[in-house]
Amino acid sequence: MDWITAMTSVAKTTVLGLTEEEFIHPGNRACAGCGLSVLYRIGTKALGRDCIFVVPPSCLTVMQGLYPIAASQLPIFNGTFASTAAIATGVRAAMKRLGKQTQVVAWAGDGGTADIGIQALSGALERGEDIIYICYDNEAYMNTGVQRSGTTPQGSLTTTTPYCGKREGSKNVPAIVAAHNPAYVATCSAAFPLDFHDKLLKAKQIRGLKYIHIQTPCPPGWGCEERMTIKIGKAAVESGMFDLYEIENGQKILSEPSRRLLDKSRQRPVTEYLGMQVRFKALSKEQVSAIQEGVDHKWEEYRREFGEG
Amino acid sequence: MPDSRFKILTSASTSGPGDAGRTGSWRVERPVIDLSRCTPARTGKHACHLCWLYCPDSTVSKDIEPSIDLEYCKGCGICAEECPVGAISMVPEEEFEGGDNE
Amino acid sequence: MSEKRIDSGNAAAALAVQLAGAEVIAAYPITPQTPLTEKLSEMIAAGKMDAEYVAVESEHSALGVCIGAASAGVRTFTATSSNGLLYMSEQLHWAAGARLPLVMCVVNRGVGAPWSVWNDHQDAISQRDTGWIQVFAKDHQEIVDMTLKAFRLAEAVHIPVMVNYDGYYLSHTYMPFELPEAQAVKDFLPPYRYLHALDPQHPESLNTVTLPDARRDIHGVRQGGYMDIRHNLHQEMRQAMELWEEIDADFRQRFGRGGAPILDPYRCEDADFVVVAMGTLANQFHDVVDHLREQEGLKVGVLALQMYRPFPTARIAAALQNVKGVMVYEKGLSYGNQGALFADLKSALYPYPNHPRLHNYIVGLGGRDIRTEDLQRTLKEACLQEQQVAPEQQDTPQWIGLQL
Numbered sequence: 001m002d003w004i005t006a007m008t009s010v011a012k013t014t015v016l017g018l019t020e021e022e023f024i025h026p027g028n029r030a031c032a033g034c035g036l037s038v039l040y041r042i043g044t045k046a047l048g049r050d051c052i053f054v055v056p057p058s059c060l061t062v063m064q065g066l067y068p069i070a071a072s073q074l075p076i077f078n079g080t081f082a083s084t085a086a087i088a089t090g091v092r093a094a095m096k097r098l099g100k101q102t103q104v105v106a107w108a109g110d111g112g113t114a115d116i117g118i119q120a121l122s123g124a125l126e127r128g129e130d131i132i133y134i135c136y137d138n139e140a141y142m143n144t145g146v147q148r149s150g151t152t153p154q155g156s157l158t159t160t161t162p163y164c165g166k167r168e169g170s171k172n173v174p175a176i177v178a179a180h181n182p183a184y185v186a187t188c189s190a191a192f193p194l195d196f197h198d199k200l201l202k203a204k205q206i207r208g209l210k211y212i213h214i215q216t217p218c219p220p221g222w223g224c225e226e227r228m229t230i231k232i233g234k235a236a237v238e239s240g241m242f243d244l245y246e247i248e249n250g251q252k253i254l255s256e257p258s259r260r261l262l263d264k265s266r267q268r269p270v271t272e273y274l275g276m277q278v279r280f281k282a283l284s285k286e287q288v289s290a291i292q293e294g295v296d297h298k299w300e301e302y303r304r305e306f307g308e309g
Numbered sequence: 310m311p312d313s314r315f316k317i318l319t320s321a322s323t324s325g326p327g328d329a330g331r332t333g334s335w336r337v338e339r340p341v342i343d344l345s346r347c348t349p350a351r352t353g354k355h356a357c358h359l360c361w362l363y364c365p366d367s368t369v370s371k372d373i374e375p376s377i378d379l380e381y382c383k384g385c386g387i388c389a390e391e392c393p394v395g396a397i398s399m400v401p402e403e404e405f406e407g408g409d410n411e
Numbered sequence: 412m413s414e415k416r417i418d419s420g421n422a423a424a425a426l427a428v429q430l431a432g433a434e435v436i437a438a439y440p441i442t443p444q445t446p447l448t449e450k451l452s453e454m455i456a457a458g459k460m461d462a463e464y465v466a467v468e469s470e471h472s473a474l475g476v477c478i479g480a481a482s483a484g485v486r487t488f489t490a491t492s493s494n495g496l497l498y499m500s501e502q503l504h505w506a507a508g509a510r511l512p513l514v515m516c517v518v519n520r521g522v523g524a525p526w527s528v529w530n531d532h533q534d535a536i537s538q539r540d541t542g543w544i545q546v547f548a549k550d551h552q553e554i555v556d557m558t559l560k561a562f563r564l565a566e567a568v569h570i571p572v573m574v575n576y577d578g579y580y581l582s583h584t585y586m587p588f589e590l591p592e593a594q595a596v597k598d599f600l601p602p603y604r605y606l607h608a609l610d611p612q613h614p615e616s617l618n619t620v621t622l623p624d625a626r627r628d629i630h631g632v633r634q635g636g637y638m639d640i641r642h643n644l645h646q647e648m649r650q651a652m653e654l655w656e657e658i659d660a661d662f663r664q665r666f667g668r669g670g671a672p673i674l675d676p677y678r679c680e681d682a683d684f685v686v687v688a689m690g691t692l693a694n695q696f697h698d699v700v701d702h703l704r705e706q707e708g709l710k711v712g713v714l715a716l717q718m719y720r721p722f723p724t725a726r727i728a729a730a731l732q733n734v735k736g737v738m739v740y741e742k743g744l745s746y747g748n749q750g751a752l753f754a755d756l757k758s759a760l761y762p763y764p765n766h767p768r769l770h771n772y773i774v775g776l777g778g779r780d781i782r783t784e785d786l787q788r789t790l791k792e793a794c795l796q797e798q799q800v801a802p803e804q805q806d807t808p809q810w811i812g813l814q815l
Contacts, residue, residue, distance in 0.1 A: 027331065029328060076615075093435045094484055311568075
C-alpha cells in the first residue's frame with residue numbers, strides 16, 4: 001500500500017497486554033457503573049502522563065473532584081461550557097511556543113460538543129488544531145439531571161421530554177465533524193474499551209485535529225441497572241444502532257465489532273437494545289419499527305459499500 | 310513574574326483517592342469472587358481479567374487471584390455481569406459483619 | 412534605540428504588544444478594534460513578530476484561547492470592543508477568578524441594541540464587576556505605556572488587566588508617540604510565569620467545583636472555599652493600586668514618562684471646582700478649564716481617572732476634600748440608577764468629613780458629538796449654581812446633547 005495513503009495503524013492491545021498503571025484515583029464522584037468512567041480509565045492508559053486535559057462543565061467535571069482534591073493524576077483545565085475547543089487550542093498554542101510535544105486532549109460531553117460547544121469545535125476543526133477532541137456521548141445533559149440534548153435519540157424520555165419522548169432525531173456529530181475534513185474521526189463505545197485505547201494510540205501519532213466520539217451508557221439517565229453498562233453498549237453496537245468506525249483521508253473503515261454486522265445474520269434486533277432501557281419505554285410499536293427500518297436501511301448501504309461479511 | 314507579596318489563591322487541586330470519601334459506603338451489594346471458578350485463579354496464570362478491564366473505578370486487581378478494594382468499590386456489579394465464567398456474585402452488604410449497609 | 416512615530420491608536424497598541432513579546436494572539440475582528448488585530452497578524456505574517464496568531468471564530472473563543480495559553484505558561488493578548496466584550500463576559504469572570512495574568516485592549520464602543528459603532532464607555536463600564544483591573548488611556552503614548560505596564564502588573568499580581576482607549580477618537584486618529592527600545596522593554600518586563608501552569612510534571616486540576624466551605628486537601632491541610640478565593644481576588648485587586656504606582660515609578664525611571672498612574676490632575680492645585688472624567692474626554696476639558704480660568708475667573712481643574720478598577724477610593728476622596736464642587740462627566744451609566752463613575756465617586760466621598768456638591772453629566776453615548784461649548788456652558792452653570800436644588804434633582808444625571 002502506498003505509504004502516503006496507508007492509514008496509520010497500531011498493533012492491537014489485549015487485556016493481558018494492557019498496562020496496570022492507573023491514572024485515575026478510585027473513590028471519585030462518578031456514578032456506580034458509569035460508562036464514561038470505564039473509558040476515561042482505559043483511555044488515560046493510552047494517553048499516558050504527558051498530557052493536558054481540557055474539560056467543560058459535565059459529568060467529567062464532577063468526576064475531577066471538588067477543590068482541593070482531584071481524582072485525575074494529570075493536569076486538567078476546567079473551563080466554561082462553550083469554549084472547550086478554544087481553550088484546548090490555546091493550550092496547544094502554548095505547547096508549540098514552549099517546544100513541547102505534550103498531548104492536548106479535550107474531553108467534553110455531548111452538550112459541550114454538539115450544542116453549546118459546537119461553535120468552538122467547528123472553529124478548531126477549520127483551523128486544523130493539533131489536539132485530540134473526545135466527545136463522550138451519554139445522549140443527554142446527564143450532569144444536570146437528564147435533560148435532552150442534540151444527541152438524545154428520537155423517542156427518548158428525558159426530564160425535558162417527559163411523556164412522549166424526544167420528537168426530533170439526533171445530530172450525527174461525527175458526520176458534522178467529518179464534513180470539516182479533519183485529520184482523523186473515530187467512534188468508540190464503552191463496551192469496547194480496547195478499541196478506544198488503540199484508536200487513541202493511533203490518534204497520538206497523527207497531526208491535526210483528531211475527533212473521537214464515544215458512546216458512554218449512563219445507568220441513571222438511560223434507566224437500567226448499573227451492572228448493565230457494558231451489555232447495553234454491546235447491544236447498541238451489535239444491533240447496528242451505534243457504529244464503530246474510523247475516517248481517515250476521507251475514507252471510512254468499519255471497526256471490528258461493527259464490521260461483523262456486514263453479515264446480516266449477526267445484526268441483533270433493535271428491540272434488544274431499546275428494551276433494556278426505561279428511557280425508551282414510551283416508544284410505540286410503530287416508532288420501534290421505524291427505528292428498525294432506519295437501521296436496516298443504513299446497514300444495507302454499508303453492505304453495498306463494504307461488501308457482505 | 311508573580312510578586313511574592315500576593316498570596317494569589319486559586320482553585321488548583323492536587324490528586325488523591327477518595328475525593329468522594331469512602332465510596333465503598335455507596336454499596337448495597339458487594340462483589341464476591343469464587344476463586345475456584347475464576348479462570349486465572351483456577352489455572353494459576355494470567356488470563357481473562359475482564360473484571361479488571363471493565364471496572365469503572367479500578368478497584369479490581371490484575372492479580373492471578375483477583376481481589377476487590379472494598380474501600381472504594383461502589384458495588385455497580387459490572388464485574389459480576391461481565392465475568393465470562395460467572396465467578397463473581399453480588400451479595401447484599403447486610404450479610405457481611407461490619408459491612409457497609411447505611 | 413527608541414523610535415518616534417506618527418501612527419494610529421490601534422497601531423500604537425499593536426506595537427506595544429509586539430514589544431511586550433506576547434506569544435499567543437487570539438482575536439476576532441470588530442469595529443473599531445479591527446486595524447489592531449490586522450496589524451498584529453500582519454507583523455506576525457511578515458516575521459516581524461514571533462507569535463502564534465489564532466484566527467478564532469468568536470470573542471468568547473478569543474478569550475478562551477488566551478485563557479488556555481496563559482494557563483499553560485505563555486504570555487497572551489487579545490483585543491475587542493462593545494458587543495465582543497459582552498460576548499466574552501463569562502470568560503472575563505473566569506479569567507479573574509482563575510487569577511490569570513492576561514492583558515486585553517478594549518477599544519471602547521457603545522453597546523447594542525441598537526447597533527452603534529461609535530465611541531462610549533458602556534462596554535467597559537458594564538464589565539466593571541468582573542474582577543478585571545481597568546485602566547483608561549487618554550492618548551496614543553498612554554496606550555503604549557499603559558499596555559506595557561499592564562503586562563507587568565497582570566503578571567505580578569495575577570489579575571487580568573483591561574487597557575481601554577476610545578474608539579475612533581484614539582483608535583483611528585494619528586498622533587506622535589515614542590516606542591521604547593525592545594531590549595529596554597525586555598528589561599522592564601520579566602519573563603512570563605503563571606503560578607499554576609498546566610504541567611505534566613506538576614499536575615493540578617484548575618478551577619474545579621469549589622464548595623461553599625473550606626475543605627482539607629490530600630495532605631490534610633485546610634484550603635479555602637469559594638468565598639475565600641473570591642475575597643482574595645478582591646483584596647489583592649485593592650493592593651494592586653500600590654503595585655501599579657511602583658511599576659509606574661520604575662517605568663518613569665527607565666523611560667522618562669509617567670508619574671500620574673491613577674489620578675492625572677490638570678490645574679487642580681488651587682481648584683474650587685474639579686471635573687472628573689476618563690479617557691479623551693478628560694483631555695477635551697483642558698481647553699474648557701483654560702477658558703473658564705482665563706475668561707471667567709473660575710478656579711476649575713480636571714482630574715483624569717486613569718485607573719477605574721480597582722476604584723481608588725481613598726486617593727480620589729483625599730484629592731477632592733477641599734473643593735466646593737465636583738462635576739463628573741461620563742460616557743456610560745448604570746441604567747436605572749445614575750452614572751457609574753458618579754456613583755462610585757459619591758460612595759468614595761461618603762465616609763469623609765467634606766462633601767463637595769456633586770454633579771453628574773452623561774455625554775457622548777453612541778458617539779454623539781461632545782461639543783466643547785456644551786462642556787463649557789454646563790461646567791460654568793454648575794460652578795455658579797447658587798440656590799439649593801432638591802436633593803433628588805441634584806442626584807439625577809443631566810444628559811448633554813440630547814436631540815429629541
